[in-house]
Amino acid sequence: MTAILWGSALSPYFLKLDAVCRYAGLVAVHRPDGGSTLSNLRLLLRIKIAQRRHTIQRWPQTDPLDEYPLVPYLLTDDGKVHVDSSAIAAWLDASRPTPTPLIPDDPALAMVCCLIDEALDEIGLYLVHHHRWVVSRGDNTAGARLAREFRSLVPFGGLMAQRFSRRQTRRLPYLxxxxxxxxxxxxxxxxxxxxxxxxxATHARLELAWDALVDAATQALSRQRYLLGERFTLADAALYGQLQMNMTDPSSERRLRERSPALRRWLAAIEAGEHVGSDGTLRLHDDLRPLLQWIQDSFIPVMQANAAAYQRERAKGRKLWNEAAFERSEAEYKLQWWGAPARTVVKTFQVRVWRDLCERARALSAEQADQVRRVFGALPHEWIEPESKRTT
Known part of the structure; x- marks a missing residue:
């Protein structure tokens, strides 16, 4: 099977999905960069038609909570259009039985793998977007790079670069x-x-959380090649995608390189494809503890507060969510994050993320849950008993 990976290398999910496809042996050509105007227009039309007809593939099934991103999309040679980097990884595992799946077969390992993946996809994005447009505000070239990638579709690249930079800066509060x-x-x-x-204000806390993530990842990789042992998994793809995004932002790249030369080399090795073919053993090890503590501090509170706010707002008849609601100061909620108040908007796709993680956790046997607890600590109450049986 061959595929087209549609999007931009500015996106952490594009970078993550590229690493996933290479590991899975799926040849994925990058577009629109490198494609002709006519071929790229056809691909874009294919995506738009799939969106309009609601035939976008999101493994194992789509959900009303899902939201279509701008990028990336994976267009396969069977005519289908796939979305969501984590779901695509699960689909690749299901479509190509292998002893080295991206999501481990062992349920406890799979739980931790998916937890790391989702935490980085959701909260890691906040950190790296902030780093690009605040920490590297004066020296990132993201606008010019995007204009170059989309040059076959969008003329007047200088204007596109300016508009993109303004848009991404304006979106900072949403993220x-x-x-x-x-x-x-x-x-x-x-x-x-x-x-x-x-x-x-959250600037100082986001930068502290980025530093803490770098430190925790460095510890997790200190005695093994990858986060869960000696081979690449979806957790590594997520870490790579988020942090690699900042490696083209000079101030952020310098900050990571000076803080953790070893992690910088690890990112470069995956960029070079050295993860392809890795097939060692996996395990839950003590070096994961700082990373899982980072998840407890940074990810769990947001997911819990977002899910609770969604239920409250839905009971009121709310129908507008995500960025559209944020633009109108609707569907907002408050929480404590990294020791201080924060305020944000309900994101329906995060409701699904948390629901799916809770379902995965509740499917663990007692022994498997104990294996997770040994490295994670006390489990969130949503992971232990079904919502219908909980009291409030």
Whole structure:
């Protein structure tokens, strides 16, 4: 099977999916970069038609909570259009039986693998987006790179680059990044990261959380090649995708390289394809503890608060969610995050992420749950008993 990976190398999910496809032996040609105008228009039309007809493939099935991203999409030679990097990895495992699946066969290992994957996809995105548009504000070239990748479809690349930079900076609050209102930004003509009196500032906390992730990942990889042992899994793909996104942002790349030269080399090795063919053993080891603690601190509180807020707002008849709701200051909720208040909007796709993780956890046997607990600590109550049996 061959495929087309549609998107941009600016996206952490594009980078993650590229690493996944290479490991799975799926030849995936990158587009629109490198394609002709006519062929790229045909591919874009194929995606738009699949969206309109609701035939986008999201393994194992689509859900009303899903949201179509701008990128990436995987277009396979059977005419199908696939979405969601984690779901595509699961689909690849199901479609190509192998002794080295991206999601381990062992249920306890699979639970930790998927937990790391989802935590990085959701909270890791907040950190790396902040790093690109705040920490590397003065030296990232993301707008120009996007214009170059989409040059066959969008003329006037300079204008596209400017618009993209403004849009991504404007979206910072939606992705959890709020500037202190009294900060003075240089008069350099670049878009200014937004802040608001109505929203607690999060810049310092996001940068602390990014540093903590780098430190935790470094520890997890200190005595094994990959996060779960001696071969590549979906957890590694997620870590690679998020942090590799910042490796083309000079200030962020320098910060990671100086903080963890070993992690920088690990990212470069995956970029070079050295993960392909890895087939060693996997295990839950003590070096995972800092990373799992980072997940407890950074991911679990957001998922729990988001799920609770979704239920409250849905009971009120709310129908507008995600970025559309955020633009109108609707469906918002407050929580404590990294020791201080935060405020954000309900994201329906995160409701599904948390629901699926809880279902996976509740399917574990007592022995398997104990294996997870040994490295993770106390399990969230949603992982232990069904929601219908819980009291509030």
């Amino acid at each position: 959890f990044s709020l500037a202190p209102v009294k900060v003075q930004w240089p008069d350099d003509g670049l878009p200014v990261p937004p802040g608001s009196e109505d929203y607690p």
